[in-house]
Amino acid sequence: MSNLNAKLFSAADSLRSKMDASEYKDYLLGLIFYKYLSDKLLVKVVELADESPEEYNTQEKQTHLYRDLLADEDVKHDLIETLVDTLGHHMEPDYLFNVLADQAKQNTFQLNDLNKAFIDLSTKYDQFSGLFDDVDLTSKKLGSDDQQRNITISDVLKKLSEIDVIEHDGDVIGDAYEYLIGEFASEAGKKAGEFYTPSKVSDMMAQIVAIGQEDRKLFSVYDPTMGSGSLMLNVRNYNNHPESIKYHGQELNTTTYNLAKMNLILHGVRKEDMRVRNGDTLNKDWPTDEPYTFDSVLMNPPYSAKWSADQTFLDDSRFNRYGKLAPKSKADFSFLLHGFYHLKDSGTMAIVLPHGVLFRGAAEGVIRKKLLEDGSIDAVIGVPGNLFFGTSIPTTVIILKKNRNNRDVFFIDASKEFEKGKKQNKLTKENIDKVVETYKKRENLEKYAHLASFEEIKENDFNLNISRYIDTFEEEEPVDMAALGSSIQDIKKDKAELESSLYETISSLQYDKENEEWIKGALEVFNSEK
Template sequence: MSGLNTILFSAADNLRSKMDASEYKNYLLGLIFYKYLSDRLLVKVVELSEESLEEYYTADKQTELYKTLLADEDIKSDLIETLVDTLGYDIEPAYLFNVLTNQAKQNTFQLNDLNKAFIDLSTKYDQFNGLFDDVDLTSKKLGSDAQQRNITITEVIKKLNPINLLGHGGDVIGDAYEYLISQFASEAGKKAGEFYTPHEVSVMMARIAAMGQEDKKLFSVYDPTMGSGSLMLNVRNYIHHPESVKYHGQELNTTTFNLAKMNLILHGVDKEDMRLSNGDTLNKDWPTDEPYTFDSVLMNPPYSAKWSADDTFLDDSRFNRFGKLAPKSKADFAFLLHGLYHLKDSGTMAIVLPHGVLFRGAAEGVIRKKLLEDGSIDAVIGMPGNLFFGTTIPTVVIILKKNREKRDVLFIDASHDFIKGKSQNKLSIENIDKAVETYQNRESIEKYSYVASFEEIEANEFNLNIPRYVDTFEDEEAIEMGLVGDSIRKIRKEKEELESNLYEMVSSLQHSEEDEEWIKGALEVFKREK
């Protein structure tokens, strides 16, 4: 896996010096995605022709078979129809990735052919519409003229071609894709970090969201601020029927929306199992038609973002039960309430937010009180600082449920459990296991977790600040005064010996007449000190 990641990332070398990470990811990820589609189609052709992959083991051999089959008019239409039915697309032989690579090796590659390949897929099949828009092959950043741009993309294609994207099995290319996204997020900082939740945090949230629902034969997940889609995808690793998961997601940024679509496709999600929307989650509710409630809701929204908070939202069914709207300058509770509205009565929601939502007053205090009175807040997990790309602030993961019998809240202070990184902190498997197991057992552990009753929370005026419930203060060790006295006496003795040695050294110094006064002054100081 690490070898695959290394090769994928090295393909960016030709772009790294020309543009920043938030831009060159579009080219590299777009090309990887196209190669995956091309390779997948060729393997499917061999399968449909009932030939052996051992005989047709290279893309070039597979291409020759594909061309031969298409040349037979009796076979051509059925083959294309079957490819579209099973894969959802077809690609003309002239536009296959390995064909373009061979042209690159012979220095006959033309950018226009790659552009035609993208256009062909995007116009013929809805699921690819707009996915390649950010792979701008006319950008001057690739080169000052058409020839230079041709050379740049030629080198990237040649580097990508040897990778066997399908030979590594199931999810590996999707996971490598996730790895690359995390690398870009790290390099591009805040801008790229907006679309990526670190893998370890995703795992923790997914494990909790799936808990108690593992046996469901049909499982639905919803992320209204889906970014790259990584949060949604992690859920299937923790349920018993991963092939039956239905993915529902919304994303405001079009580039990031396309990234999520590619990511789901690369992870083998069929188009009928994904329902994705490119839109503003808060300003216009989505989805509004069935299904609009889900088994799990996972969210990592932009922290303390601005939103309209228009009075008309007081009539919105997502917010109208709470009496107040999240303030214009901090949409955190607007995102939370949106997600909770779309959660099934039997479901679990996990959302990452800044700590301010736990204790800020005014409208946020009113909303928080109502959530607690309803018993909707199940757990509050304090996370370490500097976990997320682009922000060093510590965050909190809030777990929500509907129709709980009790109104207690489990507090977990996991803020001290992390692996210190040079630029980013990380969670170890042990850190994640500890938090998840504590949540599952719902237990109070000294200096780590505490189950607070509703009455305790009410007595704290519905303030959920974690230190009010989990005391992590470490008492200082008692000091033995006898040892301190011994230490002081030892230091005084050493001081006297040093001063005596210095006095003797200064007294014995050979000096000129003009330094006589300085020497006398120094010796007087020593005498006074003694």
């Protein structure tokens, strides 16, 4: 796996010097995705032809077989139909990734052929529509003219051709793809917040929303700010029927939306099991038709984003129970209420937000009070600062449920337990396991967890600031003044001895006229300090 990751990332070298990570990821991920679709098709052709994989063990042989089968008019129609039924697509032999890569190696590759390949796939099959739009083969960043652009893309094709994505199953290549997204996020910095949630945070949230629902068949997950789709995909690791999970997601940024679609496909999610949309989550509710509630809701929305806060939203069924709208300058509670509205009565929701939602007043205070009075907030988990790309602020994961039989809130302060990194802090598996196990037990743990009753929360004026409920103050050990005094005396003694030694050394120096003034000045400084 690590070897695969290294090869994938090294393929970016041809692009890294030409553009920002936020741009070159579109080229590299688009081409990896295209290779995956192409290579998978060749393996399926050998299988459908009932030929031996040992005999057809190279892509050259597989391509010859594919061309021969398509040349037979009695076979061609059924073969294409079966490929579309099983894989969701077919490709012309001239557009196969390995064919284009071989042309690159022979210096006969033409950018226009790759462009035609993208168009052919995108226009024939709805699930690929728009997915390659960001692979702009005419961009001057690839080179000043067609020849230079040809050379740049040829280099990338040649490097990617060395990777055998089929020897890994769909999950593993999907995970490698996730690895690359994380690497690009690290380089892209602030821009990465649009599409990436660190894997360990994502993993923690996925575990929590799956608790008690592990055996549920036809499990559904919804992320209305889905980014790369990683939050949704992590849920499959904690459900006993991963092949039957239904994925529902929405994303405002078109490039990021395409990234999520590719990621879902690379993880082997079938067309009929994903319902994703490119749109504005807050300004227009979606989904509005069945199903519109889900077993789990996972969200990492943009923090304190602006939104319209138009008064007509007070009639919107997502917000009309709470008396106030989130302020224009901070849409945090709008995202939370949207996700909560789409949660099933038996489901669990987890959302990452800045700490301000726990204590800010005015309209946000009114919304928070109503959520607490309804018993909707199940837990508040404080996580460390500097975990997310593009922001160093500490964040909180809020867990919500419907129809709870009490109104207490379980607080966990996990903000002090992490692995410090050069750029970003990281949560370890042990950190995550502790949070999840503590959440399950729902018991007080000194300086780490506290179960607060509704009355306690009410006494705190519905302020959920974690420090009000968990005291993490560590008393410092009393200072031994006698030892401190003795230490100071020793330091003074050492200082005097060093100064005396240095004075003697300078005094004994042989020097010329040029340095006489400097030496005398240094000695005067010593004498004045005595």
